[in-house]
Amino acid sequence: MQGTAKPTAEVARNMLELANRGIAALQNSPSGPWIALWAGTVTLLRTVGHALVVDAKRDPRLSVAQQEWWIKVQGHKSNPGENFKIFWHFIDKDKNNLLHDAIINASQSVTIYPEPRGAIYDFKMISGPYSGYDSTKLVKQAATWWVEQIAEIERNAV
Template identity: 30%
Template sequence: MTVAAREVLEDCRGAVDEIGGGVQGRAWRRRWVAAVVLMRTVGYVLAAVDSKRSPAHKAAIDKAWAALSATKPEPAIFWSFIDMERHSIVHEYDIGAGQGVTVSPGAAIPVEHHYVMNSGPYAGKDQREVLRDCIGWWESYLDAIEREVGK
């Protein structure tokens, strides 16, 4: 089992849920940074904690990482977002996402909040959807490791 990595992944889900609802400015930025750093932390915890569960876990985790590394720069969701966005934040505090608001006086919904990727391969996409795609990718990655351990 990839218990520790899945614990981080669960916190990723919560972090994604906290982006939205009109959160703006520094509060939004803190939530974005937390979500992205947690997303990459899944892999670090997998390698540092879950790999110690058994020799079979270590072998499966190492095999999965070698396979992922061999396909770089694909999948883009990992290399061009999870890894790159975390690196940009942690090392340069360069944030590839943004937030904004549209005010439409007289409209049924007068204020609309936007949470969009500003740069990179996902520019223009809703950042919450990109993060949910990351969660799905991690789920598949962890599932494959667990199947390998179960062999």
């Protein structure tokens, strides 16, 4: 409901926090169930955008700001530039590849050395504009992008 307080995107922020937990688990448990953590984290990153719609239903000011933001994002789909590249070429695309085509665009490898060096894990994106890029860094960048987008929406909710 609309009030005098500045509206916040609570649901989207909560979803982003869940994604951040997935990111932390990917980085802290490289030998764990990596593929499940990856799939869940990528899906949660995309769900932040859907949660913004839920937030928008709570306050008309947030609704207007969210709709204007989404129109801007959609306007950059065919030519995303640097600001929207991470959304269209990673957050949205990899979620669609995963959920619609069962394609995972990230890999994990390990090289084991004698002690004291031990195991060295390597995480890479497989294809697309982020091919060869460290996938754990990419999910962190995606989360940072969402923080910036949510803050912009909240600033514009007047």
